[in-house]
Amino acid sequence: MTHDDAQGFFATRSALEAEKYLELDYTFECVGDPRVAAAHLCSEQSTAQWKRVGVNEDFRPTFAARVVEFDAEPSPLGFSYAVPGAPSGAVHRCRAVIAHPHANFGPKLPNLLSAVAGEGMFFAPGIPIVRLDDIRFPASFLSAFAGPQFGVRGLREQLQAFDRPIFFGVIKPNIGVPAREFAELAYEGWCGGLDIAKDDEMLADAPWSPISARSAALGDARVRASAATGARKMYLANITDEVDRLVPLHDLVVANGAGAVMVNALPVGLSAIRMLRAHARVPIVSHFPMIAGFGRLPHYGVSSVVFTRLQRLAGCDVIIMPGLGDRMMTPAAEVLANVRACLDEMGDILPSLPVPGGSDSAATLEGVYRALGTVDFGFVPGRGVFGHPDGPAAGARSIRVEWERIAAAGARN
C-alpha cells in the first residue's frame, strides 16, 4: 500500500455520518510505517481491494473502515510479546480509533465479530500484536437489538429484592451429587438467605444428573424454600448445551420451576443467546468461560469489556464475569469497566445485572460493594456458601448477616 493509498483509510470524525459507523478502540504494535499499518488494519477489515481491475471506481468512501484518531510512539524494546513469524524491524506502539461502516454487514453478531475481531484484525500486514479494547454503537445499530427482556429492575421485581445486592449461590459440590441431594443443598442455601441457587457453569444436562430430574427436584425444593421463608426464591438452571437444544431445555426447566436460565456465552455463542432471547420467558444469565482466553494479556486479543457489551446486546439480563480477588487475576479497573458496561446508558437497551464472581464469601462482600459503589450487582459465592463448615444454610446466612451489618453501618453514616 502506498502512502497515498493509506490516506484513503483516514478521515476526520466530522466528515463521517456518525450513525453509519461503529467506533472501535484498537491498540497495536507494528513494524514499518505506523500510518500504513493503521490503514492496513482498516483495509483488511473492510474493502481490501477497493476496485475491480480495469474499472475506474473506488469503494472506500462508502465501505472503508477509517482511522479517526491515531497516536504512535516508538517502542525501543520491541514487541510486548514474542510472536513466531512476526516481522522484524523497528517497532511502534499505536492507538487507533477506527470508524467501521456497519452496513457492510448489518446488525448481526457473527458478522460483527467477523468484521471487527476477525481475519482483518489479526492478519493486517506488519501488525502481529493487536487488541480490540472497546466498541461503541450508534443508535441506528442498537435499535435492531432487543437487549435484555427483564434487566436489573425486572429481576428485582421478580425477587422482590430492592436496594441491596442479589445473593446468588453456586451449588457445590458442582459435579457428582445426584439430583435429589443436590436440591437439598439448594434448599438449605435458600433457607439461609440466598435469592438464587444456581448450577455451576460446568453442570448442565449430564448423564449422571439429567437436567429433567434435577430441575424437577430443584423446582420442588424452591417451592418449599419459598414457603418456609416467605421470600421469593429462584432456581437458575444451566441449560448450556448444543444450540438446537437451548429452546427445548428452556421450556423443560421453566416448566419444572426454574426461574431463570444460564448459558455459557462464548461456548454456546453470542448469537445463540440472541436466539434464546427471542423465545425466553425468564431471565437469561450468561457466564464467562473462554473470555479470559481472549483478554487476559493487556496488549493482545479482545478485551472482556467488548464481550460484556455484546452479551448485553444479545439479551443477557445477568452477566457473570471475573470479579475481584487474587484468584481471578483481573485488574480492578477491568472489573469496574465491565460493571459499567452492564449498567451505563446504551440507547434503549436495558441494563444487565453485573455479577463479578470468584472465590467470594462473607469476608469479601464489603470489599466488592465498596469497589463497585452500587447495590446493583449480584454476589455469587460457591464454596463460600456450600463449603461453609456449618453447612449451606449457615454459609448463606453469614452473607446476609454481613450485608445487614454493612447496610446498617451505611445508614448510621
Next chain:
Amino acid sequence: MTHDDAQGFFATRSALEAEKYLELDYTFECVGDPRVAAAHLCSEQSTAQWKRVGVNEDFRPTFAARVVEFDAEPSPLGFSYAVPGAPSGAVHRCRAVIAHPHANFGPKLPNLLSAVAGEGMFFAPGIPIVRLDDIRFPASFLSAFAGPQFGVRGLREQLQAFDRPIFFGVIKPNIGVPAREFAELAYEGWCGGLDIAKDDEMLADAPWSPISARSAALGDARVRASAATGARKMYLANITDEVDRLVPLHDLVVANGAGAVMVNALPVGLSAIRMLRAHARVPIVSHFPMIAGFGRLPHYGVSSVVFTRLQRLAGCDVIIMPGLGDRMMTPAAEVLANVRACLDEMGDILPSLPVPGGSDSAATLEGVYRALGTVDFGFVPGRGVFGHPDGPAAGARSIRVEWERIAAAGARN
C-alpha cells in the same frame, strides 16, 4: 489444597479406563508448588469441592480430571508474559497431560469447551499463564459425532477433481460490488480454471448485496461457466449470520445454485455448525476469524489445532485456516499440525479438506504443495486471482498453468 489433597488429582494412565477420558495437553506457568498447581488445574475443571460438608464421600475417583503426565522446570526469568494481578514468587514452567472424564458433561461441544477451556483452565490458583495445546478423544466420545458428511473424497467426487489440489478463489473486491457484477467476476474466475468461487468471510447477507440476489446471480453464472468449460464448478456461499438463520439461508442458497455453504466457525459457534450439519445437503466450509485471538502467542490461550479438531468433529467438510507466508504470522509447524488434524485418522470421522490460506497466488503454489506434501488441500487466493493485472480469468489460469508445470515436473522425476 494440601499435598495429600493434590495427590487425588494424579493417576497413572494404566489405572484409568481410557475410553472414559479425553486427554488434554496443557502447558502452564505457575507460582508455588507445581504439583499443587497442576492439581488445581484438574480440580477447577472438574470437581473443585469433592465432598459435601459433613458427608463422608469423595467424588474424585469418578469425576476428577487427573494428571497422567507431568514435567516442571524452574523459569528463572519469570512468566513469559506480564499479567496484571498475577501472583508473585518463583515461577515454574510445566507440561501436564490431563485425563478428563467426558461423562462429566457428555458429547456436546459447548460443554466440552466450558470444561476444558473455561473458568477451570484460566482461573486455577497460581496459574496466570496457561495454554491448551491439543486434545485427544476416545472412540466412545467420537462415536456421538457425525463429522463431515462428504469429506475430502465426497468433495472431489462432486467436482470430479482428483489427484490435485482444489482451486478456490475469494471473489474480490469482497465488499462493494453489486450482485450481478460480482457474479461476472466469479464467472471469469471459473472460466480461468477455479473449481470453487467463494464469498469472502466478511461478505454474507448484506443490505447492499442481499444473499438471495447474489446467490441467484452466482448460481446462474456457475451454470454458464460449467457449460463454457465442460467442467464442474461450485459457488460457495457465505451464510454466516445469526444462528437461527443458518438453516433458512442454507436452503435459500442451495435452491439458488450454491454447491456449498460457508460459516465463520467461532463467530457463529461450533455448536451452530453441528446443528447446520444435521440439516445440510451440501458441503460445509468453515473459516477462521477469531481463532488467532486465542492462539497466536505460543504460551497462552488455545492452540488453533484444538479448534481445527473441533471444526472437523462439528462436521466441516472443508476447513480454511491461516496458512504459510509472511502475512499470516503462523509458524509452518502449526500450519502442518492443522493440516494433519484435518487428514489424520479420527475414528470413523471423515477427513476434512484443509485450506491453508493467506495472500496466495501462482507464485506461492509450489511452496505450499511442497510444504504440505500432499495434494489433499485447497488453495485459496483472493487478490492473487481477482486482483491479477489481466483480470480474474488470467489470474485463475496462472494458477492452473502453474499446477500443470508442478505436476509435469513431478511426473518427470
